[in-house]
Amino acid sequence: MSDAPLILSHATKRFGAFTAVSDLSFEVPAGQIIGFLGPNGAGKSTSLRMSLGVMAPDEGEVRLFGAPPELKNLKRVGFLPEERGLYKKMNARDTIIYFGRLKGLSASDARARADELLEATGLGKFRTTRISKLSKGMAQKVQILSTLAHRPDFLILDEPFSGLDPVNQQTLEDLIKAEHARGATILFSTHVMEHAERLCDRIVMLARGRKVLDGTLEEAYATLGSGARITLEPGFDLAAALAPKGFGVHRAADKGPGEAWRVDLAPGQGPQDALRAVLEAGAPIIGFQPEEARLRDVFVSLVGEAEAAALDTPAVPTEGEVV
Known part of the structure; x- marks a missing residue:
């Protein structure tokens, strides 16, 4: 044992x-x-x-x-x-x-x-x-x-x-x-x-x-591989826009102006492929950065954005709890 x-x-x-x-x-x-x-x-x-x-x-x-x-x-x-x-x-x-x-x-x-x-x-x-x-x-x-x-x-x-x-x-x-x-x-x-x-x-x-x-x-991190982080003006659904092109897309955890998305890159794809697809979709780009995955992105890929949204919800302190 x-x-x-x-x-x-x-x-x-x-x-x-x-x-x-x-x-x-x-x-x-x-x-x-x-x-x-x-x-x-x-x-x-x-x-x-x-x-x-x-x-x-x-x-x-x-x-x-x-x-x-x-x-x-x-x-x-x-x-x-x-x-x-x-x-x-x-x-x-x-x-x-x-x-x-x-x-x-x-x-x-x-x-x-x-x-x-x-x-x-x-x-x-x-x-x-x-x-x-x-x-x-x-x-x-x-x-x-x-x-x-x-x-x-x-x-x-x-x-x-x-x-x-x-x-x-x-x-x-x-x-x-x-x-x-x-x-x-x-x-x-x-x-x-x-x-x-x-x-x-x-x-x-x-x-x-x-x-x-x-x-x-x-x-x-290897469950996702490489990707690109793209920040857009609010209100554009990048996941829906890129779904027909075969890209995996989900919301990212970045804080700041605009809305952050992560585009997952399949083997053989590079960041430039993601950028080209975003431009062709007419997305209002604020920022673009090739990057490796983050743990939150891994969690989103495994359980979905709705479940991952609970990561941002703080625990409610128990009565008498020191916080």
């Missing part, structure tokens, strides 16, 4: 008549950063809870370090849940110490680790500040640091970037890289593809509780 940090084999979870996760199988190899991707409601959080034994699959199997999830192997895991929540009357330092002690650190080691993490993330001067007095972003950073306190072998982070401003998102990315550099295996769920593009060795994509892709970034 493999001692990989996590293996799910044909895991299915139902809530009444609703199937949240269906026949899900994937492995998290030791030492890698794995992105668990999909829109809100795709089944990511349910899958992570099954991985930790918080809930059991109705069918299939979960193996954590080669065994069912139990106290012994869970001590090797650091878990950041999607539902944020801390003891508001505790201060930042004591919070991290508390979670470190729960995971087996001695009192002195927990205090030293708390001070180290707070200083490294710019929270040193807030170490004695109650959680209730911290900003939402600071409180979320304390919860993340509590997850890292015992230097876990395996980190599971459920939507860790949710609610963080760009500066703190970068701080968290740096923390993830540092944990990986010291040898930790990391699995994080997100609906923001850009984080996975910057951090991951492999990705697993979910849609409506089913796995739609499992592979390296290069393997994901």
Whole structure:
């Protein structure tokens, strides 16, 4: 039996008549950063809870370090849940110490680790500040640091970037890289593809509780191949205009003036072929750029634009959640 940090084999979870996760199988190899991707409601959080034994699959199997999830192997895991929540009357330092002690650190080691993490993330001067007095972003950073306190072998982070401003998102990315550099295996769920593009060795994509892709970034991009990104004045349906010419076209995620489209290029086609077809269709072009695929484009090609639109919908915070 493999001692990989996590293996799910044909895991299915139902809530009444609703199937949240269906026949899900994937492995998290030791030492890698794995992105668990999909829109809100795709089944990511349910899958992570099954991985930790918080809930059991109705069918299939979960193996954590080669065994069912139990106290012994869970001590090797650091878990950041999607539902944020801390003891508001505790201060930042004591919070991290508390979670470190729960995971087996001695009192002195927990205090030293708390001070180290707070200083490294710019929270040193807030170490004695109650959680209730911290900003939402600071409180979320304390919860993340509590997850890292015992230097876990395996980190599971459920939507860790949710609610963080760009500066703190970068701080968290740096923390993830540092944990990986010291040898930790990391699995994080997100609906923001850009984080996975910057951090991951492999990705697993979910849609409506089913796995739609499992592979390296290069393997994901290879499902689309090369393409061209074209920005048009609003109101022109490029997909309909180019469909008779045999081009695959879908809306892209670019923000800015106009409407962005991606034209997929088949083997033997070049960007100039796409540009020629767009001009012949009379499209009102603002911009044109040959490019490689993005993860969002991969997801759109696998599940369609309607499903991918959910990637842009933020999660609704749970009552009491720190975001």
